[in-house]
Amino acid sequence: MRLHVWGRLALASVLLALGLAAAQPLSGQGTAFSPALPLTHVENGPNSARAQGQHYVVLVSLDGFRWDYAKREKASHLLALGKQGVWAPDGMVPSYPSLTFPNHFSIVTGLYPEHHGLVANSFFDPARQARYAISDSQAVSDGTWYTGTPLWSLAESQGMRTACILWPGSEAQISGFRPSYYATFDSKTEATPAAQQARIDDAVALLSLPIADRPHFITIYYSEPDHEGHQFGPDAPETRAAELKVDALVGKLKAALDATGLPINLVVVSDHGMIHVDSGWITLDQIADLTGFDVSGSLLYGKTEEDRARVYNQLKKASSQFVVYRLKDVPASLNFNQNPREGDPVVVATGPYAIRAHVPPAGRQDSPPIPGMHGLDPARIPEMKASFFAAGPDIVEGKTVAPFGNVNLYPWLAHLLGLTAPSSDGSLNVLAGTLRDGGAEPDEKLGK
Numbered sequence: 001m002r003l004h005v006w007g008r009l010a011l012a013s014v015l016l017a018l019g020l021a022a023a024q025p026l027s028g029q030g031t032a033f034s035p036a037l038p039l040t041h042v043e044n045g046p047n048s049a050r051a052q053g054q055h056y057v058v059l060v061s062l063d064g065f066r067w068d069y070a071k072r073e074k075a076s077h078l079l080a081l082g083k084q085g086v087w088a089p090d091g092m093v094p095s096y097p098s099l100t101f102p103n104h105f106s107i108v109t110g111l112y113p114e115h116h117g118l119v120a121n122s123f124f125d126p127a128r129q130a131r132y133a134i135s136d137s138q139a140v141s142d143g144t145w146y147t148g149t150p151l152w153s154l155a156e157s158q159g160m161r162t163a164c165i166l167w168p169g170s171e172a173q174i175s176g177f178r179p180s181y182y183a184t185f186d187s188k189t190e191a192t193p194a195a196q197q198a199r200i201d202d203a204v205a206l207l208s209l210p211i212a213d214r215p216h217f218i219t220i221y222y223s224e225p226d227h228e229g230h231q232f233g234p235d236a237p238e239t240r241a242a243e244l245k246v247d248a249l250v251g252k253l254k255a256a257l258d259a260t261g262l263p264i265n266l267v268v269v270s271d272h273g274m275i276h277v278d279s280g281w282i283t284l285d286q287i288a289d290l291t292g293f294d295v296s297g298s299l300l301y302g303k304t305e306e307d308r309a310r311v312y313n314q315l316k317k318a319s320s321q322f323v324v325y326r327l328k329d330v331p332a333s334l335n336f337n338q339n340p341r342e343g344d345p346v347v348v349a350t351g352p353y354a355i356r357a358h359v360p361p362a363g364r365q366d367s368p369p370i371p372g373m374h375g376l377d378p379a380r381i382p383e384m385k386a387s388f389f390a391a392g393p394d395i396v397e398g399k400t401v402a403p404f405g406n407v408n409l410y411p412w413l414a415h416l417l418g419l420t421a422p423s424s425d426g427s428l429n430v431l432a433g434t435l436r437d438g439g440a441e442p443d444e445k446l447g448k
């Protein structure tokens with residue numbers, strides 16, 4: 001009750017700070033909430049009584065924030081967060097391929113890319129005879145491309161409200177639900193200071209809503225320092241400045257969350273790392289005859305067994321910069337041998353090499369690879385490893401964790417929220433030692 005009253009006061013002050021004297025009610029329950037970054041509100045009903053009693057999780061992703069950046073830059077806010085709670089000083093291991101959409105969706109579903117369906121940022125689906133691309137807003141918001149139950153859908157299905165202030169996949173209805181609040185990605189304004197600050201303001205405003213409407217699980221996504229890492233390389237001054245910029249945003253967010261007085265577990269992760277490209281383009285159709293293939297980047301979709309076998313044989317011993325497998329023979333450690341969206345044969349780079357199927361079509365300019373890349377096998381190329389920092393009332397203090405696969409975050413985050421998680425590729429055992437309750441089953445759990 002005290003929190004309830006305090007929440008209303010905080011909301012009033014946030015709205016005042018934003019100069020929103022005449023805020024529009026967003027829900028039918030008289031809630032005055034006018035977000036700084038426009039949010040779409042989905043009426044999923046109020047939090048259940050049991051959900052209202054749960055603690056909060058704010059999950060932040062810093063795209064391309066390599067595992068060693070925080071130490072390298074002496075990123076004071078991230079390092080302080082890790083010191084207050086837990087962190088992975090040697091990194092968190094992304095799922096293969098170490099790309100943005102596949103890994104964001106692995107984090108929130110606990111599934112490897114081939115199980116949740118986003119096997120790359122862009123791919124072809126031979127069964128649908130259709131393409132998915134992160135630049136295609138229609139595909140991105142079409143839930144039929146996605147498998148698994150993202151944490152927001154899991155929470156909503158168990159009577160708990162959620163908000164995605166950007167997260168790959170959050171603009172689609174998946175597993176029957178959308179987040180109660182979600183933002184739509186805009187690449188033009190995404191990294192402007194106003195839009196970056198707005199994510200923090202929105203999170204605080206949402207946490208100031210009356211307890212019945214207040215989301216318990218909030219995601220926030222920042223596209224930096226990935227952008228700079230690609231354009232200038234992981235060691236460039238521009239990239240290093242972007243690392244400190246997002247560290248400062250984490251500091252602001254942490255202070256703002258602390259000021260709410262709510263029991264919030266703050267979890268900051270990244271999707272993958274970054275490495276300097278060490279080759280010009282390796283163009284596969286200059287080595288193999290790709291006639292009759294659909295392609296997407298370096299993914300190859302042969303239509304007949306004859307075609308697939310031919311290209312496999314032509315690529316097999318062609319280069320030390322990649323290995324090629326028939327789909328079913330891709331090593332189990334990559335978790336990349338079961339989904340037709342992965343293509344057949346499958347080309348896996350052995351180092352930071354830029355591989356593509358074709359040169360751009362006539363009329364489109366061909367330019368050399370940009371300096372920074374990711375997407376590689378993290379077991380071969382440790383620069384692919386991601387970051388993990390977390391602190392809050394349910395997390396032990398001052399502990400480090402050894403590198404772990406990011407699919408293990410799903411059961412851990414579900415546990416923090418008191419949700420019953422479906423089985424996934426992750427295990428609660430991996431991070432149980434970071435939890436004050438050791439991962440023990442509570443007497444009562446949502447969804448049970």
Ligand SMILES: [Zn+2]
Nearest residue numbers: 064100226230
């Ligand atoms: Zn990237």
